[in-house]
Amino acid sequence: MSKLIPVFLTPIFWWRWNCGSRLLYVYLTIGMLVSPALRAGWGLTGELDGRGLFGALRIYNAQWNFNSGLFRWLEKWLQSMGIADSMAQAQEISYFLMFLLLFEVWRQFRYFKTDLRAALRWLAVPLGGYLLLATTVHPWYLLALMPFLPILAPGDDEPKRLWLWPLPWLWLSGFVALSYVTYIDPENLLDLDWVRLVEWLPTLFLLGIALFWGLRKQRRLRPLPS
Structure with a gap:
């Protein structure tokens, strides 16, 4: 996951950078990218x-599929529809949804580019989106997102309903270690x-509530473009 973090965060930093x-x-x-590829090759074929x-x-893309959330249910649904190679x-579909999310983050963040607290909060959005759509979610994957959870929590001057944003990820970070149960029988x-179900259903339910309230209040809370 760490290799992809710079890509996920680019839509936010793009608006805070100048042209240079x-x-x-x-x-x-x-x-x-080019320097190591010239020595070791690109590794895109073969x-x-x-x-x-x-x-x-x-x-990773071809073989890893463990403890995923939305991806696993999407794969099972495609399989039930009789679609061949449902994992691929x-x-x-997950790549496309992730692209749409990154584009929407890039488009929306221009309204918040001068607000440092908003910038830090927006950094959590693509990371959370990746966790939802990833083929594999090991417990340590949450380490990329957890530093942003205190920032997602409401400040003293903000409404308490903003706790809705960190709650889904607090649940997931607390229960994702259950995935280690699979190693009880290494054979x-x-x-x-x-x-x-224990990990992801409450996470998705809480996230759905947060998105409902967020979309409902979006127009009222969005600052004017600078």
């Missing part, structure tokens, strides 16, 4: 042996449905 900073970011990104810059990511199809590793 944006060009520098693009230049450094290209440089950091066998799934982990070689090349993107070789490990290809293995679910991945494509028969299973993705347990009851663990997923």
